[in-house]
Amino acid sequence: MSKLSTLVQSARLIAKEFVAPHADAVDKEARFPHEAIQALKDHKLLSAYVPVSLGGAGATLTELVDICEILGRECAATAMIFAMHQIQVITIVRHAFDNPWFRDYLQRLVTHQYLIASVTSEVGVGGEMRRSRCAVELNDTKFRLIKDATTISYGAQADDLLVTARRTPDAAGSDQSLILVSKADYTLEQKGGWNTMGMRGTCSPPFLMTATGDAEQIMSTAFGDMSAQTVVPVSHLLWGGCWLGCATAATNKARAFVRGQARANPGTVPPTALRLAELVSMLQSLRSSVQACLTEYEMLSAADDAADGPLSSIAYSLKMNNLKIDATQALPQIVIKALSICGILGYKNDNKFSMDRHMRDALSAAIMVGNDRILATNANLLLVLKDD
Ligand SMILES: Cc1cc2nc3c(=O)[nH]c(=O)nc-3n(C[C@H](O)[C@H](O)[C@H](O)COP(=O)(O)OP(=O)(O)OC[C@H]3O[C@@H](n4cnc5c(N)ncnc54)[C@H](O)[C@@H]3O)c2cc1C
DSSP: OOHHHHHHHHHHHHIIIIIGGGHHHHHHHTOOOHHHHHHHHHTTGGGTTSOGGGTSOOOOHHHHHHHHHHHHHHOHHHHHHHHHHHHHHHHHHHHSTTOHHHHHHHHHHHHHOOOEEEEOOBTTTBTOTTOOSOBOEEETTEEEEEEEESOOTTTTTOSEEEEEEESSTTSOTTOEEEEEEEGGGEEEEEOSOOOOSSOGGGOOOOEEEEEEEEGGGBOSSOHHHHIIIIIHHHHHHHHHHHHHHHHHHHHHHHHHHHHHHHHHSTTOOOTHHHHHHHHHHHHHHHHHHHHHHHHHHHHHHHSTTTTTSGGGSHHHHHHHHHHHHHHHHHHHHHHHHHHHHHTHHHHSSSSTTOOHHHHHHHTTTTTTTTHHHHHHHHHHHHHHOOOO
16 A cells, blocks of 8 residues: 555544534534544544654645645534644645654654644734744843744644744844754643634634744744745645535535435436535536645755745745635635525524534635735735746
8 A cells, every 4th residue: 555545544533523422512612523533543643744754744734734635524623623734744844854863753753742822913004924022032042932822723732833923123124043842841821712713723813922943943044034935835725625625515414405305306417416516616626726736835845945945935825825715715715605505494493404613614715814914915916026
């Protein structure tokens, strides 16, 4: 059996046995999907992207996007937790692999299956990932960092955090570092709740984070470079996998509904079949956009000039931002179309055609970094982009 099918098969098993049975409770209670995350740890999937030389499975981004979709078909929140964790691992692997402290960290991650959360959003900055208010205070070999974070998904359950901050107290807001802080070295004071419409299992309230650590835990590459080459494209692709999972789940319910209508009246094509044809076309478009950008990213990031080449270009940033905008606009439309096919059964809760959770989860996509904020970034980029 190939490595690809091993990872994907593990994900399928976990989705069936540990994600699907608890998805409604996770949503209803807005609780962490601990059964699913424990199963992912047991199968060493949290270290899937760590290179084989450090004990990981050396997974590709394509495999991880597949896994996000598989998990997302059952529970979008579980898939999103997996995606957000993998973004952190991929950033470390791609930008700190030569740093002895981070290499050792990756090996420990393989052994202990640490879950890493992301702390970019901040009070006063909101979702503008490329600007921070907080700053690293370095004193010889030790640092101190305090961040008033608006949203930390699974903050209470994470083992470690990857945090953006200004490089020094004198640095400009956009002159940022990325710092890994370990559970033993930080405290989180929860400052609000997480009673949201959807993505309830991500457990993402605001926290005041206070951390200390060694200087070597500060990644040396400027966050701006990591953001363009890795964090933004990889986030939009892995999130794309989660959103595909949500869209596919809704579409599959609509297909089952139409098949049921067809079986009830043999020899006739139910009127809903026309809408289903439209729905499947919408899903196919979403899948094609994620797939095309994924194939291109795998190719560009494997090239020798990955760091200074096309990944850092304005045109590439625009393209990856557009993927996010388009996908997040398409997802709710897909779920609404599926809902209109299933009719009252889709609108009702507590039956197998219910679209309730998919609809609420889908609505998070456009605000998970606000689309208008991304469009504003694109508007600025377009002013300096030369014509094709
Ligand atoms: C499920 C979920 C999980 C999350 N997990 C995390 C996490 O783990 N870590 C983390 O750091 N963050 C996380 N976030 C936060 C997220 O990444 C964004 O930072 C957050 O949703 C933005 O908050 P906001 O809507 O107040 O947007 P803000 O960025 O504060 O913006 C407020 C509003 O103004 C608009 N706006 C802002 N700037 C402009 C502009 N220049 N032009 C036009 N309109 C503008 C925005 O589109 C938005 O509508 C999560 C969010 C969600 C939904």
